[in-house]
Amino acid sequence: MAPEKQRILMVSDFFYPNFGGVENHIYYLSQCLLELGHKVVVMTHAYGNRSGVRYMTGGLKVYYVPWRPFVMQNTLPTFYGTLPIIRTILIREQISLVHGHQAFSTLCHEALMHARTMGYKVVFTDHSLYGFSDVGSIHMNKVLQFTLADVTQAICVSHTSKENTVLRSGIPPEKVYMIPNAVDTAMFKPAEERPGGNEIVIVVISRLVYRKGADLLVEVIPEVCRLYPNVRFIVGGDGPKRVRLEEMREKHSLQDRVDMLGAVPHASVRSVLISGHIFLNSSLTEAFCIAILEAASCGLLTVSTRVGGVPEVLPEDMVVLAEPDPADMVLAIKKAISLLPEIDPQVMHERMKKLYDWHDVAKRTEIVYDRALKCPNQPLLGRLSRYLSCGSWAGKLFCLVMIIDFLLLHLLQLWQPEEDIDKVPDFVIPPVEISSAFDQEQDD
Amino acid sequence: MDVGISNETLSRPRAKWRKVAYGGMQPGFDDNHTDESFLEDMVMNANVVKRDITKVILDSVSISQYLCIVSLVILVWNYTLQSTLDEYSLLFLDVGLLASGFVTLLLTREMCSLGLFFHYLLNIGFFTTGLYVLSPIYNTLTRSISSDTILAVTVSLIVLHLFLHDYSGCPIGVPGGALFTAPSLTSCVSLNASVVASVFIASRLPSRLHVFAVMLFSMQVFLFAPFVTYCIKKCSLALHLVFSCGLMALTLSLVYALHKLLFVVLLGLLVFVSVVCPCWLIRIQEYKFEINGPWDEAKLCFDIRD
Numbered sequence: 144m145a146p147e148k149q150r151i152l153m154v155s156d157f158f159y160p161n162f163g164g165v166e167n168h169i170y171y172l173s174q175c176l177l178e179l180g181h182k183v184v185v186m187t188h189a190y191g192n193r194s195g196v197r198y199m200t201g202g203l204k205v206y207y208v209p210w211r212p213f214v215m216q217n218t219l220p221t222f223y224g225t226l227p228i229i230r231t232i233l234i235r236e237q238i239s240l241v242h243g244h245q246a247f248s249t250l251c252h253e254a255l256m257h258a259r260t261m262g263y264k265v266v267f268t269d270h271s272l273y274g275f276s277d278v279g280s281i282h283m284n285k286v287l288q289f290t291l292a293d294v295t296q297a298i299c300v301s302h303t304s305k306e307n308t309v310l311r312s313g314i315p316p317e318k319v320y321m322i323p324n325a326v327d328t329a330m331f332k333p334a335e336e337r338p339g340g341n342e343i344v345i346v347v348i349s350r351l352v353y354r355k356g357a358d359l360l361v362e363v364i365p366e367v368c369r370l371y372p373n374v375r376f377i378v379g380g381d382g383p384k385r386v387r388l389e390e391m392r393e394k395h396s397l398q399d400r401v402d403m404l405g406a407v408p409h410a411s412v413r414s415v416l417i418s419g420h421i422f423l424n425s426s427l428t429e430a431f432c433i434a435i436l437e438a439a440s441c442g443l444l445t446v447s448t449r450v451g452g453v454p455e456v457l458p459e460d461m462v463v464l465a466e467p468d469p470a471d472m473v474l475a476i477k478k479a480i481s482l483l484p485e486i487d488p489q490v491m492h493e494r495m496k497k498l499y500d501w502h503d504v505a506k507r508t509e510i511v512y513d514r515a516l517k518c519p520n521q522p523l524l525g526r527l528s529r530y531l532s533c534g535s536w537a538g539k540l541f542c543l544v545m546i547i548d549f550l551l552l553h554l555l556q557l558w559q560p561e562e563d564i565d566k567v568p569d570f571v572i573p574p575v576e577i578s579s580a581f582d583q584e585q586d587d
Numbered sequence: 588m589d590v591g592i593s594n595e596t597l598s599r600p601r602a603k604w605r606k607v608a609y610g611g612m613q614p615g616f617d618d619n620h621t622d623e624s625f626l627e628d629m630v631m632n633a634n635v636v637k638r639d640i641t642k643v644i645l646d647s648v649s650i651s652q653y654l655c656i657v658s659l660v661i662l663v664w665n666y667t668l669q670s671t672l673d674e675y676s677l678l679f680l681d682v683g684l685l686a687s688g689f690v691t692l693l694l695t696r697e698m699c700s701l702g703l704f705f706h707y708l709l710n711i712g713f714f715t716t717g718l719y720v721l722s723p724i725y726n727t728l729t730r731s732i733s734s735d736t737i738l739a740v741t742v743s744l745i746v747l748h749l750f751l752h753d754y755s756g757c758p759i760g761v762p763g764g765a766l767f768t769a770p771s772l773t774s775c776v777s778l779n780a781s782v783v784a785s786v787f788i789a790s791r792l793p794s795r796l797h798v799f800a801v802m803l804f805s806m807q808v809f810l811f812a813p814f815v816t817y818c819i820k821k822c823s824l825a826l827h828l829v830f831s832c833g834l835m836a837l838t839l840s841l842v843y844a845l846h847k848l849l850f851v852v853l854l855g856l857l858v859f860v861s862v863v864c865p866c867w868l869i870r871i872q873e874y875k876f877e878i879n880g881p882w883d884e885a886k887l888c889f890d891i892r893d
Contacts, residue, residue, distance in 0.1 A: 275877075
């Protein structure tokens with residue numbers, strides 16, 4: 144029995160023109176859902192001058208709501224300020240389900256709260272891992288507990304991320320689905336000719352920040368260059384730790400063996416990857432590392448730190464794992480260099496095509512939507528009991544927030560009735576048929 | 588026919604669920620399948636220290652001891668402001684305190700060279716001269732401000748000082764000691780608060796000699812008392828306990844002589860700090876829930892500073 148066609152609203156603070164894991168996930172998932180016949184609308188905040196309604200490939204409608212981001216690409220959390228615009232979008236597009244992304248996005252939390260008040264089913268996807276002990280994480284986990292107390296279904300991108308989300312928010316594990324990210328294998332193809340010569344090129348592409356293990360790189364690169372005279376490094380990416388890497392390069396006189404490319408635009412990532420043999424990832428924490436998938440799709444052997452969800456991402460023969468310790472990483476690079484002759488990039492690319500596919504992700508997400516829509520509707524009082532269990536003080540505060548939201552919604556329904564909001568008719572853009580129909584008319 | 592069907596299902600067992608993200612949906616399992624291995628790598632309360640109530644009470648004696656020292660200082664200020672204590676007896680008290688402090692240091696610290704002694708004496712000399720020279724300024728500093736304001740500000744500053752004080756260490760550091768820890772921001776702020784409070788109180792006194800005597804007394808206690816008590820504590824625990832109990836008894840008796848209500852308040856505070864707080868800490872320690880697992884950010888085992 145094929146699942147019904149849905150009308151989905153994706154909400155997040157993070158979307159194009161930003162590039163990143165969450166942004167790419169939303170874009171590719173939306174495109175694949177559009178191909179399956181669903182209608183997808185994306186809502187995010189305005190990026191500079193880019194505000195209003197835009198259409199992207201395949202008829203993907205994006206609402207760039209004119210709210211300014213205030214810190215780290217997040218909109219200012221005003222609790223109820225977003226209620227009118229979200230209500231309007233939900234009614235205009237005749238949405239059946241709301242899908243929010245990323246726990247760090249304030250717009251996502253607010254949209255999910257308002258959608259629940261209006262009675263829509265909501266799905267939440269968590270893309271990151273968080274700790275439990277520092278002040279920022281404690282507050283973030285409380286906010287997440289509030290949102291997930293009443294979410295219909297949740298999705299996590301790896302099993303480690305699922306365990307982390309369940310511990311942080313206290314929702315039953317059966318409500319959390321594990322659907323990984325995928326990679327666009329059509330874009331990340333290996334080179335026809337492998338870079339030859341007896342030089343081994345190790346590629347690193349990441350933001351050069353503490354979290355991505357730039358300090359480990361500073362320790363590992365000189366050691367590897369010392370042990371293997373035929374190894375060269377290409378480091379792409381920018382960030383606060385770039386200065387340390389430049390200093391390391393000067394100190395050990397590795398200017399001819401370490402290339403610093405600076406920030407690499409997303410379109411050029413493939414050309415940088417195919418110039419190498421090994422991909423090195425030194426992050427200190429990762430829920431799911433898409434960079435590794437891109438590298439594997441381009442036929443590179445990956446060396447990575449064993450953190451977070453990384454051990455689950457690739458089979459053991461495509462990745463060499465190491466503890467986040469410089470000595471262990473050097474040993475792992477040694478093992479990778481010895482494994483290199485057996486690696487065939489084309490074979491690896493073909494394997495990746497079978498292991499990860501965005502269409503598969505979209506189909507699995509469709510199943511989650513189906514389950515979400517089958518869940519029974521609950522009136523306000525039933526939902527309030529779920530919020531009360533969040534904590535002795537927090538539970539009552541959350542209930543108060545939801546009751547005020549409920550009252551504001553009814554006020555809004557009186558002020559701006561649903562009948563007054565125009566509904567958007569469905570456009571179906573068949574790319575090929577239009578031109579052939581035109582040719583037929585010409586013939587007639 | 589039934590046997591045939593059951594044979595077929597037996598010959599194709601369901602594949603084992605694997606904790607991997609690749610390969611699409613695992614056949615026979617839903618995406619929300621929760622295995623028995625769920626959360627098996629979670630480690631709980633790995634770094635939590637089990638506390639013993641006797642040790643916690645003994646540690647809280649440092650706090651009560653410092654509270655008594657500050658109460659004694661406030662008593663002396665009170666008697667000076669009421670002119671019960673005149674400036675000569677105050678100066679005598681200062682010299683006595685200084686001498687006893689030196690004697691304690693000599694007795695409790697192992698290394699006591701003559702050079703170090705003269706170094707200390709020189710510093711004290713500079714310090715005392717500086718205070719004597721500045722005392723005319725302090726005398727007229729707050730003449731235009733009302734007494735109520737001064738009292739209110741002094742009380743708040745003393746409360747701030749007690750709140751931010753570093754009870755475990757020593758605010759001025761241990762020169763030449765084995766463990767020299769730099770004073771933290773809060774201990775510097777607390778020291779400054781106590782100095783400013785002493786200046787305000789001193790500025791209410793009638794003559795310059797009064798001001799000098801009170802300032803010298805306050806500065807001695809606030810700057811050197813933590814150092815001296817730290818040396819006593821380091822020397823022997825029994826001496827520390829005896830000293831603290833003696834100090835508490837002295838303070839309580841003097842406060843009793845002054846005002847009954849204040850005595851009750853001080854006694855209540857000391858009982859709260861010494862007995863109630865340790866029991867409370869031990870009780871809420873049971874709720875501590877520290878979670879560690881594969882999702883934690885990796886800690887770098889080497890120092891980042893180059």
